[in-house]
Amino acid sequence: MTKGKKVLAITLATTMAFSCLTACGSKKGGNNEAKPTPTAIIEDLVKVDPELGITAPDEVENNADAQKVSLKVWAPAEEQDLMEKLCTTFDKAHAEYDIDFTYEVSSEADAANNLTNDPQSAADVFMFAGDQLSNLADGNLLFDLSALIPDNPEIEEKYDDQAYNSCLIDGKLLAFPFTANQFFMYYNKSMLTEEEVKSLDDILAKDLGTAPSGEKVKNFGFDLANGWYILAFMYGNGCTLYGDGTQEKECNWNNEDGKAVVKYLNNMIATGKFFSNANDDGLPLLEKGELATVVTGSWNSNAVKAKLGDNYAACVLPTFKIDGKECHMKPFADFKMIGVNAFAGEPRPAAELAYFLADNYSQWQRLQIRSYAPTVKILQDYVTDDTKEKPEPIDPAVIAATEQMSAENSSLRPTTPQLKNYWSFGQNLGSLIYKQDERITDESKMQDTLDLIVKGITTVL
Template sequence: MKKISRRSFLAVCGTLAAATALTACGGSSSSTASSAAAGSSEAASVEVQDVALKVWGPQEDQVDSSSWLPTMCEQFNDAHPEWNITFTYEVCPEGDASKNVTQDVSTAADVYMFANDQLGTLVQANAIAQLGGSYLDEVLNDNPDTMIESVTSTDGGVYGVPFTGNTWFMYYDTSVFSEDDVKSLDTMLEKGKVAFPLTDSWYIAAFYYANGCTIFGESGMDADAGFDFGGDKAVAVTKYLVNLYNNANFSVDADGSGLSGLREGTVNAIFSGTWNAEAVKEALGDNFGATQLPTITIDGEAKQMRSFAGSKAIGVNPNCQNMQAAVALAVYLGSAEAQKAHYEMRGIVPTSNALSNDATVSADIVAMAQANTIANTSVLQATLPEMGSYWTPSENMGKAIVSGEVTLDNAAEKTEAYNNALNNASM
């Protein structure tokens, strides 16, 4: 039997979904946003329709009328003479989208920006529309598979339009570490000072993933598989972390201490994301470097650190009154044209396949570090609501290592307690 690729499967699902007619309100989490009725011949004969759209995004994208969000929305309006759109903009950071949208889906934004780790909660709350038809085709064709998977739910449906990746990688001082040095964390610790946010649960998993631990199975979508952070493989990681913390060339990055250390020269490498790029460039000057994650050495073998990766995306409220315009806007805000403008205006690194060979983007060290990390040294962060059980036990484990509560002697016991806490944590 010929194996069907994930992308082909999604395209088939989208085609089938597009056959389902949409109503303007009362949609379910499986409501499909389709462009089937948007043929140009029909549009030409239809009178101009007045449309109102409420759009939510971060403050930085809507400081004034010349900011990215209003600029893109007005360009979209100009490109669609069939609609006379009145936009209402409200501030909602991507990280707060699920909380704010699910408070009252009926009055929430028609189009909003969200961090993809909230997808499971949004789908469960019937607060995000599934894409279908030509809109789905456009999103599938314009984004890497990893970004598509980041907005794909357990039902196989695609529920958002990615516009940037979301992960962390390594910044380093090129006068201290060579390009070969930064391939191995242990080599780096022999040559310079490294800071890492060990007490931050978004980061600590990178070490456990390196040695084969998993969250919700290999796919990251099997809630019944739970958290596999136990056994010998996990104990070996815990012992590595105890030794790492006690290494004289290692320090815990907390409350900005790593960045301060870069400025002062007491730290030569930190782990962070695009949000700190300008500050790190200022601190390192001509010695600025950024790259994907290094390996660590466990039981004499090099094991690849893997950060959580995801995306930031644009979603559509299934209860909006102007579904066709809302979905078309969402797809436009995630298009190559809008992503390029986002990069030029705010430095938001694009995901679009069409921009992968763009001269400016490909020459950007930070953009390439993020892209390479997502492609080579990351694990797609689970979007299931059950992921909520991960954060507190993982933060506590990092703090216990730093406080000295976890030692080489009790590593096995503490690791099993950590694994049990993950699998029994109350959401």
Template structure:
């Protein structure tokens, strides 16, 4: 075992003991009431006057903990080695890696921030809650970082023009994968054409419909409105609108037309890959994290493009998406915030973003790295870039997710009870706009 790796099972046990169980969910109210995070005004400097004394207490060694998904350990160890070499004459380091899912960063950090990692990756949708809780150390060299990265990735890492994290990837969105041996470039332009071709071939189209992340595809470009309120907690939504060129029931009926098609399958993202590998699935909505598996299964027939249009209210509407970015944050309560910031900056610089692309096929947010010929030749990354034109940043309140799951389960089953579609849409919107997750 590498000296930097702390066993994931041990870490999980400690976290569960700290939180009193692994079913913990943290939001701003949880954090406020628990006292786990002390009040820090967004954008405020976190005092570093204790740094020298802490270093003395640790025998002059700068101790930093980094969270990461296990698949990235080998790559991160290389990056940490180069960081230690870069600053070898300035400090002695003891940098450890602990296993943690990027999707869980916010909940775990806000549950016990003082024992959290000094440096950690996370998706942009977690930023607001962490900033509101005062958990992030603002980027000290903000202008330098902003100038080095894509404007959209900088915006995703900022609140009120303050940069709170280091942009790392620009590929955390989704698009359409398809098997060129089964579908033509023309087939995948429209949902109708694709499903017709798949039925003829006896193959399927896969989508994780009961995830609000993917469900948004049907609503984003219809003229119906949805987003998070200024309180940062609740949502506004008129997906049940009864007027306008496209009404809420029009979208519901369009979804039913797709889900009742024999070629359609609603299933988890992991099952999509299983279908690709066993030959039953020839198209599906997913992201770059599955690019290697899809390429291995389909070889030269691997295709990736923006999402198709679909028929709603008698017209073709481009399917939308949530766009996403990953970034590296620094714990505001790190004993060594300045060194933690240097490490986060190093792990996300141009050279290391290029390494992420080469070793993990992750799309860079660094402007120079993203402009390389090698990146331009990867269909999945080009597809997520093309789809981003029709997407928006994921900024939603907690009540959105359960409401979408319940709605999607009904749609995926084909509305078996024959419930009135307007009632279904009213229930969906009531859930999305609720004051708290149910």
């Protein structure tokens, strides 16, 4: 080896090693650091309706000895703009704090994961999907917001009961619900009347003839092979998951009530009027007039509105009759929530901010700007009251979501982290019923199959 070659080789090896180091270094930035341009630009916050009893907070000068606080806030990309405005409003309304906000993008679905991975560098206040609550609570990652109640006793009465209870675990208030995040039913007004959509049996009984395309019209679109949806039927007939929600070894879906639901669903498939709405397959059919109803959530309201046009309507999930008994479909009452990181450096201002972001004023803004179904009683009344004059008509989907979250029409999510086991087996059950597999249609095998599914749901690793 000549000297020149050696030098070259060493240089190359060093460069390679360093480029490796730098490549790894730059990746460390993580997915939360970069803040993309907000997608929804809001000109200004919406004026408050004085008749409602909601007031905009007053702007005040900071005290001379105002506490310097820095807070990191996570919100999904489409919420950034509104979030920044609300946070600024909060800062201006509090003379005792001088707050320096940092905003980062984290979708509600990812927030819990991002927080769990590294709570110490995560946000102080963050929006997250309510299905993550039990996992976060189990890891003691949420600040107990009950600490706010002595100063703000109205909290306990302000929220819808089901919404408030969804945020309670072991008597601790671990988050504030700011909107409903659940499914209900959209339907075609020209095919079914307001009366008919109240009962699934009436919906299925009606003969809707054939669509212009020559296809037979399907009456009921529902994502059966999906644990999140199918449990609405089971809970409707009194079956529960994990007992009172904390017993990881409890599940009674293999009892007589559970079997009755399975038989009901088997009959529903047999009518031939059922449509499986997996992957939102039903939406294009709405437009073609081949499907009369579809069960999905607020996230699809714009898509459904576009497909149905003037025939667009929404309502709570229908009831169904088992052995003459009227059952309400009861999906989980699911909410989007705002929580405070238990590792927050400044828990008090963080908790107060979280409360403000889920309070009347902020929910009013979200209702007007983003059509988010409210969870505070005062706005729920406003939304569901037909007699009241409104500047703009409320989207029927918002009304349906609001009604769906009542205790009569929904059930509380189990709080045990064991719930993670359920989804795959719920999908199992739904798939077997939808495909009319003999393991679930044959009465002699049905019990064994349900026993196995229950075993899976309750098996602890």
